[in-house]
Amino acid sequence: MWIVPEARIAELVTPEAAFDAVEATFAAMAREDAYNFPVVREAIGHEDALYGFKGGFDRAGGALGLKAGGYWPHNLEKRDLINHQSTVFLFDPDTGRPEAMVGGNLLTALRTAAASSVSIKHLAREDAKVIGMVGAGHQAKFQLRTALKHRNFEKVIGWNMHPEMLPNLEEVASEAGLPFEAVDLSGLAEADVIITITSSFAPTLMADHVSPGTHLACMGTDTKGKQEVEAALLARASVFTDEVAQSISIGEAQHAVGSGLIAESDVHQIGAVINGTHPGRESANQITLFDGTGVGLQDLSVAQAAVRLARDRGIAIEVDV
Ligand code: NAD
Numbered sequence: 001m002w003i004v005p006e007a008r009i010a011e012l013v014t015p016e017a018a019f020d021a022v023e024a025t026f027a028a029m030a031r032e033d034a035y036n037f038p039v040v041r042e043a044i045g046h047e048d049a050l051y052g053f054k055g056g057f058d059r060a061g062g063a064l065g066l067k068a069g070g071y072w073p074h075n076l077e078k079r080d081l082i083n084h085q086s087t088v089f090l091f092d093p094d095t096g097r098p099e100a101m102v103g104g105n106l107l108t109a110l111r112t113a114a115a116s117s118v119s120i121k122h123l124a125r126e127d128a129k130v131i132g133m134v135g136a137g138h139q140a141k142f143q144l145r146t147a148l149k150h151r152n153f154e155k156v157i158g159w160n161m162h163p164e165m166l167p168n169l170e171e172v173a174s175e176a177g178l179p180f181e182a183v184d185l186s187g188l189a190e191a192d193v194i195i196t197i198t199s200s201f202a203p204t205l206m207a208d209h210v211s212p213g214t215h216l217a218c219m220g221t222d223t224k225g226k227q228e229v230e231a232a233l234l235a236r237a238s239v240f241t242d243e244v245a246q247s248i249s250i251g252e253a254q255h256a257v258g259s260g261l262i263a264e265s266d267v268h269q270i271g272a273v274i275n276g277t278h279p280g281r282e283s284a285n286q287i288t289l290f291d292g293t294g295v296g297l298q299d300l301s302v303a304q305a306a307v308r309l310a311r312d313r314g315i316a317i318e319v320d321v
Helices: 006-012 015-030 075-079 105-123 138-147 167-175 185-190 231-236 244-249 253-258 270-275 296-312
Strands: 002-004 034-036 040-043 050-058 063-071 084-091 098-103 130-134 155-159 180-182 193-196 201-205 215-218 227-229 238-241 267-269 288-291
Touching (some): 002 006, 002 296, 006 098, 006 105, 006 296, 015 034, 015 105, 015 138, 015 267, 015 270, 015 296, 034 296, 050 296, 098 105, 098 296, 105 215, 105 288, 130 138, 130 185, 138 167, 138 193, 167 180, 185 201, 215 227, 227 231, 231 253, 231 288, 238 270, 244 267
Parallel strands (some): 002 098, 130 193, 155 180, 201 227, 215 288, 238 267, 238 288
Antiparallel strands (some): 050 063, 063 084, 084 098
């Protein structure tokens, strides 16, 4: 079995490689070549942590396994560790033998940023100029950095419940040579693309904060009870997701479907748009919303890429188990 330590991931997996792996994974899911197992996610009653497993099997890509981990909200303040902690385990689909153990923290950020960017590539208006961020934590920096590559954005605007974190967004905007402006929630009406990436349990972005023609990637809601945007916004939008079963149970659509504002059949797989079996955006005024819940197959595909590169470069550590 191979071990690829967390500290080596940055030199192995680029945002571009993660984007390609995730786009291919979403396409395979919509072709039913790959499927995710039901998610286990538990509030363990210790350190306010949410811990769980996301797994799946990609028959075409030969990936079988799971990511174990979750969210420890006090890590940063108490231990100077990032709040997300996870590890990916890959197994040989022919034998069930363990194949690899891969540090999953940076991979999670890369695959999550790749997911929103896949949605921007396939659903945002080509002429999008202003990107708005709701959230300014650890993931937000990765989200923004990757998203900026997918349209010719001219300005970044952002709102965060904790305004002292907004310099995180300003830093990424300035890396790309773009101006950054802190706005209130109504100021997000200027945005052509909005990414939400917070750990909120109540909606902050309301339907009337969003202009016609906007594409939203809602990335923070990955657990029952979490919510970033008003359910009425999903009723105004064409809704896409990575995995419909997750979207309606642990994603943003759990609220809109639960309250009867939209039906499960109104939620479409982004993979169908990638494969050309769903038209995606159909007009410049349409609001499109990607509910990115995060699927195990995303983790497996980026971990596979990491193992391949680490073995090629002699970085992977081999152990007998
Ligand atoms: P973080 O702790 O670094 O940042 C949290 C962010 O949420 C900050 O912007 C903070 O100001 C904001 N926030 C906290 N409480 C809030 C509240 N009550 N209302 C509004 N905003 C609030 O966390 P992170 O690592 O950036 O992760 C952000 C979220 O993304 C988490 O909920 C995490 O579970 C989720 N996530 C989703 C995926 C996915 O695949 N969809 C992957 C990774 C992380």
